[in-house]
Structures are given as structure tokens and as C-alpha cells.
Amino acid sequence: MDIDIRRPNALTAAELTSWKTLQEKAYLHGSPQMANPFLSPEFTLAVGAARRGVRVAVVRDDGVHGEPVAFFPYQRGPAGVGRAVGLGLSDCQGLVHAPGFRWEARELLTACDLAIWEFDHLAQQQDSFEQSVTGTFPSPVMDVADGWDAYVARLRARSGRGTKVRLALERKMARATGEVRYVHDERDPAALRTLLAWKSAQYRRTGRSDRFAHPSNVRLAEDLFTRRTDSFAGLLSVLYVADRPVAAHFGLRSGHVLACWFPAYDPDFAKYSPGIVLHLRMARGAAEDGLSYLDLGRGQRLHKDMLKTGELSVSEGWVSRQHHPVALAHRARRAPARMLRNTVVARPELRKPADRLLKSVGRVRAHVRTS
Structure with a gap:
């Protein structure tokens, strides 16, 4: 060599x-x-x-x-x-x-x-x-290679009732809040800043290390947001209620894969499961773009188990x-x-107590900042 x-x-x-x-x-x-x-x-x-x-x-x-x-x-x-x-x-x-x-x-x-x-x-x-x-x-994946309908059919084969409930979440949100609007490829930098602020707050609230407290990570996200070639893009997807963003995701797209990276939502809308609504919209958008799958990334999370149709x-x-x-x-x-x-x-049996401990740390941090 x-x-x-x-x-x-x-x-x-x-x-x-x-x-x-x-x-x-x-x-x-x-x-x-x-x-x-x-x-x-x-x-x-x-x-x-x-x-x-x-x-x-x-x-x-x-x-x-x-x-x-x-x-x-x-x-x-x-x-x-x-x-x-x-x-x-x-x-x-x-x-x-x-x-x-x-x-x-x-x-x-x-x-x-x-x-x-x-x-x-x-x-x-x-x-x-x-x-x-x-x-x-x-590393769970959402397989959309055969289109949106085929993806939904796979979800229903895993959990018919659960899939029906999740597909109805957007209609439930619209009835309660008004018009729900989705932008698959949002180019407004202000929307990216909103997402990063939500994500930082989520990290602190759950006791995790805030990745976006490091300026180099913020610069990296902003740089990737602007990079576009025939085979690569930083993709920002946003769910709006009227003109108010309620959930957003920033990930990276290649010619075949959407790598899910930084999702977050406005806690005021948590009861409507905006993250699930957003990911389902992203799956439909990816299918329409001709991508093969969304890679949800390593890690055990409830939303990943709800949405996955396979694993790498x-x-x-x-x-x-x-x-x-x-x-x-x-x-x-x-x-x-x-x-x-x-x-x-x-x-x-260890993960749940650890999560509770981290959230307690997050509450202490919030109290220290406001006192």
C-alpha cells in the first residue's frame, strides 16, 4: 500500500x-x-x-x-x-x-x-x-427504500394499534393548536439557532453535558448547515404551528441515507408528541427524495423503538x-x-435510576442559575 x-x-x-x-x-x-x-x-x-x-x-x-x-x-x-x-x-x-x-x-x-x-x-x-x-x-433505522406506504405497512406489521395512534398525532395536534405546517428542508439560519437553543436546554434539563456549550460544536453545525453538494447536505427539518416552530431536527443527508442527529422540541408542546410527528414527516420527506433509510443512531430510546423497521x-x-x-x-x-x-x-434496572439521577442534577443546575 x-x-x-x-x-x-x-x-x-x-x-x-x-x-x-x-x-x-x-x-x-x-x-x-x-x-x-x-x-x-x-x-x-x-x-x-x-x-x-x-x-x-x-x-x-x-x-x-x-x-x-x-x-x-x-x-x-x-x-x-x-x-x-x-x-x-x-x-x-x-x-x-x-x-x-x-x-x-x-x-x-x-x-x-x-x-x-x-x-x-x-x-x-x-x-x-x-x-x-x-x-x-x-443502530435502529427507518426503511423507506420502497416508499412511505411500504414503511407504514412495516410499522403496522410490528404494532398495528400503536402505529394507528402515532399516525393520528398530527391531526390531534392540529385540532388543539391550529394549522400544523412542516418544512422538510428549512434554510432559515434562525430556525437552526432555535433548535440548538432547545437542544442545549434539553441537555441541561436532563443532566447531560451540553455539547453546544462548546463554540466549536456550534460552528460545526453552522458550517454543515451551509454545505451542499450533489451527494451531501446538512438538512434542517422543522414542524410549525402557524409560524411558531414546535419541533426541529438537524441531520446529514447523503445520496441514500438521512443520518438523524440533533432532534429537539418546544417543551410547551410536549403533550402532543411533536418529536414523533416530526420524525414521521421526515420519513415521508426522505421517501419522496428517494433515500433508502433514516439512521436513528446508536442508543436505546423509546421513540426509536416506536419508529424503527430494522437495525444496523x-x-x-x-x-x-x-x-x-x-x-x-x-x-x-x-x-x-x-x-x-x-x-x-x-x-x-440501572438505566432508569441513572436517568432520574441525571434529571435531578439538571434541576439543581437550573436552580443554581436562577438563584
């Missing part, structure tokens, strides 16, 4: 085209996750503009002048600690490669000057990384150079917290 390390903004137009072509070929050859927009060059370019240390390994089989067969985006930190691009925000990670391409993980890490590479949403069919997986988790898988773990002291130290520091989190999430 010939491996050339580049900054994202130093990739040539021909290389960016090759990257996108590899994604399309992988999808057509039965690797749908490879078409995920988190694996697109546009996402790596945006993260590279917001964060330090973002690099791309351009892999060729036939020397420096050959056609690229793989692209490996990563972030390099101090002492060669590597992370997936956008780790903590990205919902799909890995090496974008030609069908059938095989690589040696430690050779790749050596070329990238990495002691270790950490991931938490590794896509399927990443054979050379899979030996380093420490856990695999479902993502994995977490580390791939490292053998016996490297930096790799050993990084794993020793990170592994206990990850293990504890996964244990709590996997066991309902």
Missing part, C-alpha cells in the same frame, strides 16, 4: 470525487453504511475547519499515481493518540474503501503516526478493525500498535468509564 497523509483542505478535486465514488460503489455492493454522510468528505472537511489535528490517509495500491482505493479520516492528538473524526458527535466511523479491499490495521496506524485509534460508532464490514472491537450495538450495527473499541506505551496508557484511562456507561445503558 502507498499511504499519503493529507490535511482535509489539501485533498484535490479528483481525490474528493474518488472518495464519493467509493461510497457509492460500496452502497451498490451491499455496504449501505459506507454511504453514511458521517463518512463523507464534506463531514471531514467541516470537522477539519473546526478542530485541530484532522488528517486523511489516502491509500493507493498502485503507487503514488494510482487511483485511491481507500480514505481513512482521523484526528491526531498529543503523543499519537488518534480518534475517529468527530468522536463524540459522529454516528458512523471507519475507513471508506473499495469493495473487497483489505488492509493491515497496524500498518495503517504506523503510516498515520498513531499509537492508537479510538472509535465508538465503527461501521460494519471494517474487517481489519473488527478484531479490536470491544462491544457491538444496534455499530461497534466501539481501540486498534493500537502492539505494546505501545501510549496506547496502553490511553486504554487504561478510558476503558473503565466506557465499561461503566455500557453496563448502565444495557440494564434497564
Whole structure:
């Protein structure tokens, strides 16, 4: 293998085209996750503009002048600690490669000057990384490849009564509040700011770390909102009552996939389940756009279970150079917290008390801010 390390903004137009072509070929050859927009060059370019240390390994089989067969985006930190691009925000990670391409993980890490590479949403069919997986988790999807009606039929096959109730939620909201309006591709930046404010409040209210308290994450969302190519877009979808936004979602769209990312709603309308109404509208919009599925992302949530018609898988773990002291130290520091989190999430008898505790923390935070 010939491996050339580049900054994202130093990739040539021909290389960016090759990257996108590899994604399309992988999808057509039965690797749908490879078409995920988190694996697109546009996402790596945006993260590279917001964060330090973002690099791309351009892999060729036939020397420096050959056609690229793989692209490996990563972030390099101090002492060669590597992370997936956008780790903590990205919902799909890995090496974008030609069908059938095989690589040696430690050779790749050596070329990238990495002691270790950490991931938490590794896509399927990443054979050379899979030996380093420490856990695999479902990522629910809403399959709309055969159209909206086919998606609804699959929902009804899972839960006829529940599906009927959920499909009636929008009519119930309209009777109580007035005209309900949906914009699938909202281009007003003010609507994005409203969503980010809702999301920050939700994080604080539920005791979670507020991702949008970090200006770099806000800049990343704003950047992705403006990025548009034939195969990529930052997609903002908004549900309105008259002219008032009541629910919104910002995600990333590729030619085949809508990656669901940041949904939130106005708590004043919580009793109408605006998030469910919004996601059903998004599914219909995605079907009309010719997309194949909405990826709801790793994690167990009630709305995901209500809306899913299938599942993909993502994995977490580390791939490292053998016996490297930096790799050993990084794993020793990170592994206990990850293990504890996964244990709590996997066991309902622990997850519910943990959620209550986090909400209590959120109430304390709110009291401290207002006092």
C-alpha cells in the first residue's frame, strides 16, 4: 500500500470525487453504511475547519499515481493518540474503501503516526478493525427504500394499534393548536439557532453535558448547515404551528441515507408528541427524495423503538500498535468509564435510576442559575 497523509483542505478535486465514488460503489455492493454522510468528505472537511489535528490517509495500491482505493479520516492528538473524526458527535466511523479491499490495521496506524485509534460508532464490514472491537450495538433505522406506504405497512406489521395512534398525532395536534405546517428542508439560519437553543436546554434539563456549550460544536453545525453538494447536505427539518416552530431536527443527508442527529422540541408542546410527528414527516420527506433509510443512531430510546423497521450495527473499541506505551496508557484511562456507561445503558434496572439521577442534577443546575 502507498499511504499519503493529507490535511482535509489539501485533498484535490479528483481525490474528493474518488472518495464519493467509493461510497457509492460500496452502497451498490451491499455496504449501505459506507454511504453514511458521517463518512463523507464534506463531514471531514467541516470537522477539519473546526478542530485541530484532522488528517486523511489516502491509500493507493498502485503507487503514488494510482487511483485511491481507500480514505481513512482521523484526528491526531498529543503523543499519537488518534480518534475517529468527530468522536463524540459522529454516528458512523471507519475507513471508506473499495469493495473487497483489505488492509493491515497496524500498518495503517504506523503510516498515520498513531499509537492508537479510538472509535465508538465503527461501521460494519471494517474487517481489519473488527478484531479490536470491544462491544457491538444496534443502530435502529427507518426503511423507506420502497416508499412511505411500504414503511407504514412495516410499522403496522410490528404494532398495528400503536402505529394507528402515532399516525393520528398530527391531526390531534392540529385540532388543539391550529394549522400544523412542516418544512422538510428549512434554510432559515434562525430556525437552526432555535433548535440548538432547545437542544442545549434539553441537555441541561436532563443532566447531560451540553455539547453546544462548546463554540466549536456550534460552528460545526453552522458550517454543515451551509454545505451542499450533489451527494451531501446538512438538512434542517422543522414542524410549525402557524409560524411558531414546535419541533426541529438537524441531520446529514447523503445520496441514500438521512443520518438523524440533533432532534429537539418546544417543551410547551410536549403533550402532543411533536418529536414523533416530526420524525414521521421526515420519513415521508426522505421517501419522496428517494433515500433508502433514516439512521436513528446508536442508543436505546423509546421513540426509536416506536419508529424503527430494522437495525444496523455499530461497534466501539481501540486498534493500537502492539505494546505501545501510549496506547496502553490511553486504554487504561478510558476503558473503565466506557465499561461503566455500557453496563448502565444495557440494564434497564440501572438505566432508569441513572436517568432520574441525571434529571435531578439538571434541576439543581437550573436552580443554581436562577438563584
